[in-house]
Amino acid sequence: MQIESDQNNNKNNNKYISHEEMERQREFIEKIRLRLEANRENIVSDQAGAKPKAFVETYGCQQNESDSEKIKGMLWDMGYDFCDKPDGADLVLYNTCAVRENAELRVFGNIGALKHKKRKNPNMIICVCGCMMQQEHIANTIKQKYKHVDLVFGTHALYRFPELLYEVMKNERVFDTKNEDGSIFEEISFKREKPPLAKIPIMYGCNNFCTYCIVPYVRGRERSRSAENIMKDVREVAEAGYKEVMLLGQNVNSYALDLLKDERGDETVLSFPQLLREVCKIDGIERVRFMTSHPKDISDELIDAIAEEPKICNQLHLPVQCGSDRVLKLMNRRYTTEKYLEIIKKVKERIPDITLTTDIIVGFPGETNEDFERTLDILKEVEYDTIFSFIYSKRVGTPAASMPQSLTDEEIHANFDRMLAVQNEISKRKNEARLGRVEKVLVEGVSKTDPNTLTGRNEGGKVVNFAGDKSLICEFVDVKITKAQTWSLFGEIVK
Ligand code: 5AD
Numbered sequence: 001m002q003i004e005s006d007q008n009n010n011k012n013n014n015k016y017i018s019h020e021e022m023e024r025q026r027e028f029i030e031k032i033r034l035r036l037e038a039n040r041e042n043i044v045s046d047q048a049g050a051k052p053k054a055f056v057e058t059y060g061c062q063q064n065e066s067d068s069e070k071i072k073g074m075l076w077d078m079g080y081d082f083c084d085k086p087d088g089a090d091l092v093l094y095n096t097c098a099v100r101e102n103a104e105l106r107v108f109g110n111i112g113a114l115k116h117k118k119r120k121n122p123n124m125i126i127c128v129c130g131c132m133m134q135q136e137h138i139a140n141t142i143k144q145k146y147k148h149v150d151l152v153f154g155t156h157a158l159y160r161f162p163e164l165l166y167e168v169m170k171n172e173r174v175f176d177t178k179n180e181d182g183s184i185f186e187e188i189s190f191k192r193e194k195p196p197l198a199k200i201p202i203m204y205g206c207n208n209f210c211t212y213c214i215v216p217y218v219r220g221r222e223r224s225r226s227a228e229n230i231m232k233d234v235r236e237v238a239e240a241g242y243k244e245v246m247l248l249g250q251n252v253n254s255y256a257l258d259l260l261k262d263e264r265g266d267e268t269v270l271s272f273p274q275l276l277r278e279v280c281k282i283d284g285i286e287r288v289r290f291m292t293s294h295p296k297d298i299s300d301e302l303i304d305a306i307a308e309e310p311k312i313c314n315q316l317h318l319p320v321q322c323g324s325d326r327v328l329k330l331m332n333r334r335y336t337t338e339k340y341l342e343i344i345k346k347v348k349e350r351i352p353d354i355t356l357t358t359d360i361i362v363g364f365p366g367e368t369n370e371d372f373e374r375t376l377d378i379l380k381e382v383e384y385d386t387i388f389s390f391i392y393s394k395r396v397g398t399p400a401a402s403m404p405q406s407l408t409d410e411e412i413h414a415n416f417d418r419m420l421a422v423q424n425e426i427s428k429r430k431n432e433a434r435l436g437r438v439e440k441v442l443v444e445g446v447s448k449t450d451p452n453t454l455t456g457r458n459e460g461g462k463v464v465n466f467a468g469d470k471s472l473i474c475e476f477v478d479v480k481i482t483k484a485q486t487w488s489l490f491g492e493i494v495k
């Protein structure tokens, strides 16, 4: 079935789902809670009287992880607890990513594997949501070929999850993938990962339409949350013992530009650098990071804020994508390498200890070996600490999907491998430069591979491993760096 929703808007902000609509969703949460309580004997969980279990798996970016924390908040309020594998779960939910094809293939593989589990346990509810579902051809494939999936909903229907799930519980298959813009909803608590790190979305969507990218099509136009709501979240996490916040948006540098255009009554609108400085004033929050910045929008005020505010980490993720001006133009990135390098120069001058990272796409349609050499040039010139590199993946509906490819797949893979070799050498060298230094590390947890090793991050966001007691989790410790590898640092506590 297709759900029609009440799209009443808040009186002075048409980008929020109304309070009345959220109240309606709360009623569905309550109805589901009562229903689950009445049906305890039907749950799959092996413990008598236990809560039903939900397994939530998230693909893709931090924004998706943050959305999953909202979904988990709703599931928790409905009375679900969580488990870490689909076996034995009463509800399985995949929150999907559409940015590249390999993430999509993994989702199809995982949904396929649930078919026999559902045959054994027909009460299991299977939900698939997120960016992939916002693409018509994908939602149709699931409708026709994956009949064991009960609920499909796109990014814009996130706030309606309680209503949709309630329909499923009445034995309907539900698809809600409408394309509507403007779906910020507050009034639902995040079920966050444990302290010390909290992710806080400050805006949703993207206006940039880089020609390779599906994000603006599946997440809609930029919508900023009010500074008031963001600050409320920051205060809440500080009180709950979180020490570091990561402010999230596809392009945080255009935070609030949409709010300035709207009729907003007497609400205070802060620019992104102003918002960062306000967040730093909250007691208990010791570190502030943010993701992601578009080079065309980076301002001197932002660079000043990073340089001046001790709590804003000396770290900048600034995706360059490629080092050829010709390809940057085809990508619709709206900066030249000259402009980009000017920003990097300014950042390095103002913040000498900056940790720099970037995103690179190899094999964009039309990219030649000559263009690729320019990407290597920029890596060597900037000397990023780490790069996130991707082979171009064709996305249906984007302009680049109809642009011709110049290089063969073999050539693209060979270039990609060459680039990794160049960058690994740079990353290792940059890490080795930290040998002997004492770094302030926020301890995040115990290493997955060794129970006697703690793991945390330095101010630049680099992983540091060292021996220590787990009572130090959530604390800051001074660690002397004694060993440097390409991807991480090792050290010993000095205090
Ligand atoms: N193919 C490969 N990489 C992509 N990215 C976005 N779209 C694509 C695509 N179609 C990369 C960009 C972006 C990062 C989040 O994902 O580098 O910065």
Ligand code: SF4
Residues within 6 Å of the ligand: 206, 207, 208, 209, 210, 213, 214, 215, 216, 250, 251, 294
């Ligand atoms: Fe995609 Fe470009 Fe928007 Fe980033 S800025 S989400 S790469 S369209």
